[in-house]
Amino acid sequence: MISEYGADTLAGLHQDPAYVFSEDYESEFLMDYHKAFDTLRAQGFFVGEHIWNFADFMTDQTISRVIGNRKGIFTRERQPKAGARILRCRYWNLAPLKPQQHSGLSYCPVV
Numbered sequence: 001m002i003s004e005y006g007a008d009t010l011a012g013l014h015q016d017p018a019y020v021f022s023e024d025y026e027s028e029f030l031m032d033y034h035k036a037f038d039t040l041r042a043q044g045f046f047v048g049e050h051i052w053n054f055a056d057f058m059t060d061q062t063i064s065r066v067i068g069n070r071k072g073i074f075t076r077e078r079q080p081k082a083g084a085r086i087l088r089c090r091y092w093n094l095a096p097l098k099p100q101q102h103s104g105l106s107y108c109p110v111v
Contacts, residue, residue: 004052005033008070011081021070023082030086051087 009026018024030051040046055072059065068076073084089108 001048001050002033002037002046003050005049006030006052006071006073006083009081009083010070011075011079026081026083027086030083030090034086034090051083 007026007029008021009023010021011023013022014024015022016024018028037046037049051073053069053072055074055078056068056070056076057072058068058076061067072081073087074080093108
């Protein structure tokens with residue numbers, strides 16, 4: 001079981017090539033983790049995963065945290081970041097459902 005994985009991400013920040021704190025970096029980070037999880041699952045060494053964190057939250061300001069913790073897949077206002085869409089696709093694809101039961105997914109990258 002792997003828990004508390006994720007990347008600090010500033011909502012709306014995009015950069016090509018992907019760079020830390022951008023939503024593009026978060027997406028690539030999550031897809032790389034998921035690829036590793038799938039490898040471990042295929043070998044029988046993996047039983048589950050849980051991302052850190054659901055939503056950004058306020059913390060004390062320090063030199064390593066400016067205006068809160070930004071590791072959520074949703075903003076503090078509960079708006080989705082790119083990582084929320086990646087995670088949605090991931091969980092739907094892991095669910096034992098027939099393709100037509102979740103055909104409304106609009107963004108599922110191939111890992």
